[in-house]
Amino acid sequence: MNVRDQELREQAMKRVAAYENIVNQDPYRLHYHIMPPVGLLNDPNGFIQWKGTYHLFYQWMPFKTGHGAKCWGHYSSRDLVRWRHEEIALTPSDWYDRSGCYSGSAIAENDMLHVFYTGNVRDEEGNRETYQCHAVSKDGISFEKRGVVARLPEGYTAHFRDPKVWKKDGRWYMVLGAQTERLEGRAVLFTSQNLTEWSFLGDLTGSNTDQLGEFGYMWECPDIITLDGKDILIVCPQGLEAEGFRFQNVYQSGYFVGELDERKPALRHGDFEELDRGFDFYAPQTTKDESGRRILIGWMGVPDQDEQSQPTIPNEWVHCMTLPRELSLKKNRLVQKPVQELRTLRQEEKNAHISLKQDTEMLDVKQPEKAEILLIPQYIEEGFDISFRGAARLIYSKTDGLLTLERNSYVDERTEARHCRVERLKDVNIFLDSSSIEVFVNGGEEVFTARYFPYPGNNRVSISARKEIKAEVTSWTLA
Numbered sequence: 001m002n003v004r005d006q007e008l009r010e011q012a013m014k015r016v017a018a019y020e021n022i023v024n025q026d027p028y029r030l031h032y033h034i035m036p037p038v039g040l041l042n043d044p045n046g047f048i049q050w051k052g053t054y055h056l057f058y059q060w061m062p063f064k065t066g067h068g069a070k071c072w073g074h075y076s077s078r079d080l081v082r083w084r085h086e087e088i089a090l091t092p093s094d095w096y097d098r099s100g101c102y103s104g105s106a107i108a109e110n111d112m113l114h115v116f117y118t119g120n121v122r123d124e125e126g127n128r129e130t131y132q133c134h135a136v137s138k139d140g141i142s143f144e145k146r147g148v149v150a151r152l153p154e155g156y157t158a159h160f161r162d163p164k165v166w167k168k169d170g171r172w173y174m175v176l177g178a179q180t181e182r183l184e185g186r187a188v189l190f191t192s193q194n195l196t197e198w199s200f201l202g203d204l205t206g207s208n209t210d211q212l213g214e215f216g217y218m219w220e221c222p223d224i225i226t227l228d229g230k231d232i233l234i235v236c237p238q239g240l241e242a243e244g245f246r247f248q249n250v251y252q253s254g255y256f257v258g259e260l261d262e263r264k265p266a267l268r269h270g271d272f273e274e275l276d277r278g279f280d281f282y283a284p285q286t287t288k289d290e291s292g293r294r295i296l297i298g299w300m301g302v303p304d305q306d307e308q309s310q311p312t313i314p315n316e317w318v319h320c321m322t323l324p325r326e327l328s329l330k331k332n333r334l335v336q337k338p339v340q341e342l343r344t345l346r347q348e349e350k351n352a353h354i355s356l357k358q359d360t361e362m363l364d365v366k367q368p369e370k371a372e373i374l375l376i377p378q379y380i381e382e383g384f385d386i387s388f389r390g391a392a393r394l395i396y397s398k399t400d401g402l403l404t405l406e407r408n409s410y411v412d413e414r415t416e417a418r419h420c421r422v423e424r425l426k427d428v429n430i431f432l433d434s435s436s437i438e439v440f441v442n443g444g445e446e447v448f449t450a451r452y453f454p455y456p457g458n459n460r461v462s463i464s465a466r467k468e469i470k471a472e473v474t475s476w477t478l479a
């Protein structure tokens with residue numbers, strides 16, 4: 001710990017205390033999602049279950065509601081549902097990370113928790129340097145920095161970051177997001193035998209390689225996982241053009257399913273699929289927990305997406321995480337299910353049978369600012385829509401095989417929409433928090449994730465039938 005580190009910690013804690021009341025009176029503070037105590041949160045980092053406890057670190061700018069020299073904030077949990085804010089894990093206090101302890105990951109080895117992150121350094125002229133750094137902890141709370149373990153190889157710009165580390169056959173691997181000097185996004189691989197000396201292996205895949213055409217000028221936050229014997233690269237490409245219903249957000253987050261050959265290195269893979277159909281989803285990170293589940297948490301935000309217009313900004317905080325979701329693979333597509341522990345939040349179950357003909361009915365959702373709704377249709381003619389507190393709508397057109405999430409834009413109140421194709425609608429599981437909505441469709445085969453900002457007094461949740469709908473609807477208050 002150096003003097004700068006001490007100062008930054010003290011200043012951050014002062015800000016938390018000074019703004020506690022302002023932040024907490026915001027009606028858009030979430031009830032059961034992770035958010036920053038003050039300031040800005042972005043990517044999840046270092047997600048791991050270690051000695052029974054889940055640790056989720058995050059990109060935290062405690063000093064303003066904008067980006068800058070990030071710390072690693074820290075939450076811990078025994079059950080993925082109730083989280084405790086811990087002391088700051090890393091501050092940007094050293095020469096190699098002074099403009100930000102950027103995103104990275106955690107692994108456990110020899111009774112220690114190890115984290116790998118990107119040290120971001122910028123000089124007065126804005127020139128960037130990047131260093132892959134290592135820190136260790138005996139208790140999972142306080143970390144000792146070990147400094148730089150990998151440097152920028154030739155042929156890439158300093159947009160080279162976000163190490164995700166794993167072990168296979170006794171060796172360590174680190175995947176990073178990168179940009180070539182020709183401004184092509186790439187995922188690259190390093191390897192190590194001892195966690196301290198890393199050597200560069202090469203590109204796995206990326207824009208303008210033999211498997212992809214133009215595919216973005218930078219790739220961020222890669223993650224490599226194995227499910228059902230398939231290797232999957234999850235990654236966030238920047239610079240893709242919108243194409244029909246796809247790639248509608250400023251930057252994308254999705255995956256390639258394939259086969260990884262670490263020695264070459266190469267990832268043979270299929271097409272890029274988006275992970276989420278909503279407005280706010282980026283930089284997800286996964287971990288395999290002690291029960292063997294692959295769990296994903298994402299940032300419920302997207303960089304450069306009008307963040308300063310979010311209505312929480314005047315109250316000195318912005319952004320939150322998605323719910324934790326269990327991943328599985330079905331027909332080469334990732335399926336995301338809210339983790340089962342979330343059921344422990346369920347209170348006051350209500351059951352209703354809906355039978356509507358060209359009509360609208362209120363749904364019995366007592367506290368829609370913290371609720372879960374499960375809708376199982378029995379019969380649909382044409383389609384239906386569900387309206388959430390006057391600020392968002394889920395619209396199903398059976399005729400077009402299309403599901404749409406609309407919301408009032410937080411920039412100008414205009415209605416904006418995201419869509420995906422759904423051949424047959426079997427179930428819809430919706431999680432509402434005071435300023436977020438997550439819609440899991442057909443057991444998580446499709447997901448829409450979004451922030452939304454209803455007028456706090458408007459608690460109306462209603463369903464309308466285009467022609468006819470019969471459905472079972474269950475709802476719970478979540479507390």
Ligand code: FRU
Binds near residue numbers: 043102221303
């Ligand atoms: C993604 C990202 C990462 C970077 C971090 C900085 O949102 O840009 O690439 O490490 O955020 O906060």
